[in-house]
Amino acid sequence: MGRNKKKKVLISGYIGFQNFGDDALLTVLTEHLKGKNCDISAFSSNPADTEKNFNIKAYNYKNLFLILREILKTDILISGGGNLIQNETSTLSLLYYCFIIIFAKLCFKKVIIFSQGIGPVRGNFSTFISKLALKCADMITVRDIYSQRILSKWGINSKFTYDACWNFDGPKYQPQNIIGIQIRNYAYLHKDFFKIIAKYVDMFFSDYEIKIFSFQNKNDAQLCYEMERALKQRNMDLKTKVVLYKSPNQIAEEFSKLKYLIAMRLHANILGLKLGVKVVPASYSVKVRNLAYEFDLKYFEASEEALLHPILTDLTMTEQENPKIKNARSRKFEWSFIDTVIDK
Numbered sequence: 605m606g607r608n609k610k611k612k613v614l615i616s617g618y619i620g621f622q623n624f625g626d627d628a629l630l631t632v633l634t635e636h637l638k639g640k641n642c643d644i645s646a647f648s649s650n651p652a653d654t655e656k657n658f659n660i661k662a663y664n665y666k667n668l669f670l671i672l673r674e675i676l677k678t679d680i681l682i683s684g685g686g687n688l689i690q691n692e693t694s695t696l697s698l699l700y701y702c703f704i705i706i707f708a709k710l711c712f713k714k715v716i717i718f719s720q721g722i723g724p725v726r727g728n729f730s731t732f733i734s735k736l737a738l739k740c741a742d743m744i745t746v747r748d749i750y751s752q753r754i755l756s757k758w759g760i761n762s763k764f765t766y767d768a769c770w771n772f773d774g775p776k777y778q779p780q781n782i783i784g785i786q787i788r789n790y791a792y793l794h795k796d797f798f799k800i801i802a803k804y805v806d807m808f809f810s811d812y813e814i815k816i817f818s819f820q821n822k823n824d825a826q827l828c829y830e831m832e833r834a835l836k837q838r839n840m841d842l843k844t845k846v847v848l849y850k851s852p853n854q855i856a857e858e859f860s861k862l863k864y865l866i867a868m869r870l871h872a873n874i875l876g877l878k879l880g881v882k883v884v885p886a887s888y889s890v891k892v893r894n895l896a897y898e899f900d901l902k903y904f905e906a907s908e909e910a911l912l913h914p915i916l917t918d919l920t921m922t923e924q925e926n927p928k929i930k931n932a933r934s935r936k937f938e939w940s941f942i943d944t945v946i947d948k
Contacts, residue, residue, distance in 0.1 A: 611642045613644050614647075614675065618686050621649055623849075633685070645661035682716045684718035689702070698730055699730075705738075718745060719746075722738075745763045747765065765937050774878065783862065788827070802831075802834040809864070814845070815844075815845050815847050816845070816847065828848075855875070867886065870891050878935075887905050901926075
């Protein structure tokens, strides 16, 4: 390859679904790759939207001909970030991402696993395919030590780096009397989840503005309006607003004004922590629990009756910030591991 020829980099991930976390990760990744003068393309569920928003080439992720063609044309495949190697939500998606990795390696392409959380992977066949795919990678970076432990048990080497969303630059933190509630679609959501949240938000924050955030409108917007209805049924005088997702920057701007946040999604919690918001995770997944454990955050399970009174009492009464969270604000994703592969 000529010395001055641009490296072709192809990205495979949960792209084009109008989801804050994945859009923020893609923003961070593409900005870095553009800084290295790479020729970037991606598989997307909405290629036109991805091309417009990220200024890269994009191809339909379901078109097998385009998938094979673009893998054959690329120099490097980057899989991630996010939580692609898992079958908690879908075994079919796990097989899809693994197929792309394996095919790329069969075509003698370099493969990078970018800022991923691994697991849960259930079932012998899914575990076998996951191991096979990951052993193909030239470099694996994982976003938490729990993922690294899983890979270590599988006999696979990886580099622990922080979630790349820590690199997403938000505006200056200027908190106001606003509490955020961020919820997502979840099959096991407690039957009284909305009523319980409404009860305690009214109890602790009746004089605050309450903003309810959808991070993926297709799946979450309806739930946000249900949350708003529950709040109004509890107290008609509460000041509420549903904030639908438009872009990562729009969400970051809104979060920079929050004083408190009750959040389900991992990247909502990370963004809140990064900016300085006092956060209560509502866990729906092991990845959210792991974040809570890492920072000694008091959290509750979204599938269980939330005992929020002691959590919110502690949150609102404690002035001194958890030093673990304070230190985390300077976190940055470590690019050197990936760059060793790109720069070869």
